[in-house]
Amino acid sequence: MEIGARTYKQSPLLSVVFFHSTTRELRNIWFQLDGARAHKTSSVKQYLVEEFGEQIIGYGSFQEWPPRSPDLTLMDFFLWGYLKQQVYATPPPTLQDLQRRIMDAYANVTPTMLHRVQREVQARAQMCIVADGDKFEHRK
Numbered sequence: 001m002e003i004g005a006r007t008y009k010q011s012p013l014l015s016v017v018f019f020h021s022t023t024r025e026l027r028n029i030w031f032q033l034d035g036a037r038a039h040k041t042s043s044v045k046q047y048l049v050e051e052f053g054e055q056i057i058g059y060g061s062f063q064e065w066p067p068r069s070p071d072l073t074l075m076d077f078f079l080w081g082y083l084k085q086q087v088y089a090t091p092p093p094t095l096q097d098l099q100r101r102i103m104d105a106y107a108n109v110t111p112t113m114l115h116r117v118q119r120e121v122q123a124r125a126q127m128c129i130v131a132d133g134d135k136f137e138h139r140k
Helices: 005-009 012-017 042-052 074-087 095-107 111-130
Strands: none
Touching: 074 095, 074 111
């Protein structure tokens, strides 16, 4: 499903994850773009810069990252799948329940999980280097 910039800026995920954090906590958060059209609009770019300053990762942002590279992007190969599994184990009956489940799922990401993901990113980056930046096949 593709969403427009206005819908994207008003999404429950953004309000749940980022706006329940304190300004101090936000200083430690980096936002990674995934190449979606909504990320490329000037209003969304401006909004993200206002919220995250130069702590934005993605094509055309402060920290470059190849677009549409799910094998290298931890949100694609780990986080979204994990969150969906946790949040939608049963259909959330209300928007408030959906928001609570998203917050709970994020809170349940453990340091051990993040260390495994970090090792996986390093292994995948090495495969990309060996392939000289070309496509590579990742196998579990």
